[in-house]
Each structure stands twice: as C-alpha cells, then as structure tokens.
Amino acid sequence: MTCFFSVSRHEAKFIKGIIKDVLNKLRRECLYVPEHLVGMDLDHDISDFLSTATDDVRIVSIHGMPGIGKTTIAKVVFNQLDLLSIPGKLFSFGYQ
Amino acid sequence: MTEPESSRSRPEGAYDVFLSFRGEDTRKTFTDHLYTALVQAGIHTFRDDDELPRGEEISDHLLRAIQESKISIVVFSKGYASSRWCLNELVEILKCKNRKTGQIVLPIFYDIDPSYVRKQNGSFAEAFVKHEERFEEKLVKEWRKALEEAGNLSGWNPNDMANGYAFSL
Numbered sequence: 001m002t003c004f005f006s007v008s009r010h011e012a013k014f015i016k017g018i019i020k021d022v023l024n025k026l027r028r029e030c031l032y033v034p035e036h037l038v039g040m041d042l043d044h045d046i047s048d049f050l051s052t053a054t055d056d057v058r059i060v061s062i063h064g065m066p067g068i069g070k071t072t073i074a075k076v077v078f079n080q081l082d083l084l085s086i087p088g089k090l091f092s093f094g095y096q
Numbered sequence: 097m098t099e100p101e102s103s104r105s106r107p108e109g110a111y112d113v114f115l116s117f118r119g120e121d122t123r124k125t126f127t128d129h130l131y132t133a134l135v136q137a138g139i140h141t142f143r144d145d146d147e148l149p150r151g152e153e154i155s156d157h158l159l160r161a162i163q164e165s166k167i168s169i170v171v172f173s174k175g176y177a178s179s180r181w182c183l184n185e186l187v188e189i190l191k192c193k194n195r196k197t198g199q200i201v202l203p204i205f206y207d208i209d210p211s212y213v214r215k216q217n218g219s220f221a222e223a224f225v226k227h228e229e230r231f232e233e234k235l236v237k238e239w240r241k242a243l244e245e246a247g248n249l250s251g252w253n254p255n256d257m258a259n260g261y262a263f264s265l
Contacts, residue, residue, distance in 0.1 A: 011126065015133045018169075018204065018252055022139060025167060025200055026112055 037072065110164035111142040116185045121173035126206055130171070144185065154184045162188050167200040170246060172213050178223035180231070183239040190242050203251035214247025216240060 060077075062070045113134055117127040127143070134141045142161045162168065168189040176182050192199040205213065212218045220243070227236050 011129065014252070015130050018130065018202075019133050019137050019139075021202070021252070022113060022134065022167060022169070023137060025202075026139065 037069075037076065039069075110140075110166075111161060112139045112166050113141040114162050114165035114168045114189070115141055115143045115171070116168060116182060116189060117144075117171035118173050118176045118179055118182055120179075121175045122171055122206060126173075127171050130169070130204075154181075154188060158185070159188060163192055165192075165199065167202060168192070170201065170203045170251075171206050172203055172208050172210075172246075173206045174208055174219040175223075176208075176213075177216065177220040177239075177243065178226070180227070180239075183242065186246060187238055187242045190245055201246065201249055203246050203249050205251060205253040210247050210251070210253065212247075213243050216243055 062074060064070050115127065115131060115134075117123070119127075122128075131141060131143050142165060144158060144161070162185065170186060170189065189199070189201060193201045203210075203213075209218075212220050216224050224236065224240070227239065
C-alpha cells in the first residue's frame with residue numbers, strides 16, 4: 001500500500017507538470033489586446049511580409065512615435081499568425 | 097501532403113489536445129488521470145478509445161479531431177506498438193506536426209524507455225514481428241518511421257530524474 005501511495009503521489013505531481021506545460025503552450029499562443037481596436041486591417045501587410053510560403057527567417061520592424069500602437073499591432077499579428085500555429089514563431093520586443 | 101484550405105482555420109469545437117494512448121495499458125490508470133486533470137484545467141481534450149470497433153482505415157471523425165487539435169499528447173506504453181490503430185493515429189499526428197501549420201506533439205514515455213520507441217526494442221520489437229507477418233511492408237515501414245521520429249521528440253518521462261520526478265511501476 002505504501003508503494004501504491006508513493007506511485008500515485010508521484011504520478012499526480014507528474015501530471016501536474018504536464019498540465020502546466022500544456023497550459024503554457026496553449027496560452028503562449030494568444031496575447032492580450034483590447035477589444036474594438038481601430039485600424040488593424042492594415043496588419044495584412046505585415047502578415048504578407050511574414051508569409052509562410054518560404055522557410056526563411058522573417059523579421060519585420062515596426063517603428064513610429066511612442067503610443068501610436070506599435071506593440072499592439074505586433075500583438076495582433078502574433079495572434080493572427082497563431083491561428084496557423086506556426087512552429088518556432090518568436091515574438092520579441094526591441095526598444096531603442 | 098498538401099493541406100486543404102478549410103483545415104487551416106480553427107473551427108468551432110476544435111480541440112486543444114488530442115490524446116493518443118493504448119487503452120489496454122493505461123485507459124483506467126494514467127491516461128484517465130491525465131484526461132481528468134486536463135479537463136479540470138479547462139483544456140478541451142479529445143480522448144480516443146481504441147477499443148471501439150473500427151474499420152481498416154482511420155475514420156474521418158478521428159482524422160478531423162487530430163487535424164483540428166493544437167497539441168497531440170501521445171502516451172507511449174509497453175503495448176502502444178501492438179495496436180495498429182495507435183500506430184495509424186501516430187502517423188497522422190506526425191503528418192500534422194510536419195505541416196507548415198505544425199501541431200505541437202508531446203510524447204509521454206510511460207514506464208517505457210524512449211529508446212524502445214525510437215528503435216522499436218523490447219515489447220515494441222515483439223509487436224513488430226507480428227506486424228511484419230500480417231501487414232504489407234510499406235505500412236510497417238511507415239509505422240517504424242513514425243515511432244523513430246516520435247521517440248526523438250522531447251517529452252515527458254516519469255522516470256526522468258531531470259524533470260524532478262522519478263517513479264517506476
């Protein structure tokens with residue numbers, strides 16, 4: 001009985017780890033952006049740059065005045081790309 | 097294999113996780129616990145039952161469930177390779193992984209060494225002796241290739257000390 005207890009205790013811990021991993025993988029797929037964004041139809045252009053038609057690494061830089069929504073537009077694009085579940089997609093902010 | 101346009105979007109009711117496992121080995125134990133935990137965490141999970149009667153081919157329903165899942169969790173246990181349904185499922189899962197729209201595949205090596213999966217040793221070798229007698233060479237080769245690929249993926253192993261969890265059954 002001791003053995004059984006020990007196995008199930010470890011198994012529970014093991015399963016907990018898997019759930020955490022799965023949640024992480026699922027959550028990573030969606031970044032929060034406010035509802036009712038304006039002007040986000042432009043992001044198709046960025047998606048075209050990031051077209052998955054080739055296996056090359058694609059980098060898109062977005063620049064502009066503070067507060068005009070560079071980060072937001074990047075998040076929107078990220079979430080849209082996610083619909084296609086592209087592996088190896090990297091989202092990184094670079095500030096200057 | 098080219099992918100139909102329709103399967104690239106996420107339709108309503110698509111799953112977060114597709115669970116592939118050998119019913120005989122883990123349905124009432126590990127996989128049941130895992131399934132319950134996934135559902136409780138709010139993760140929309142498809143659990144297949146390999147004891148349901150099936151035809152020769154993988155059903156459209158099952159195929160769609162695999163294709164529409166974001167993550168496939170494959171529970172490798174000692175008897176996994178003895179089921180051709182499991183093997184067919186695995187082939188399809190890896191097809192989805194290798195598409196541009198790549199699915200995440202998470203193998204769990206449940207009381208089995210990943211190298212047994214990769215190289216089809218131990219109980220997997222026994223299963224393949226039988227498969228080679230019964231099925232055509234091309235199909236068996238496809239299964240072997242799928243196992244080799246899946247065995248090389250990083251996954252979860254309860255016996256792996258690196259993860260901080262160790263137990264054997």
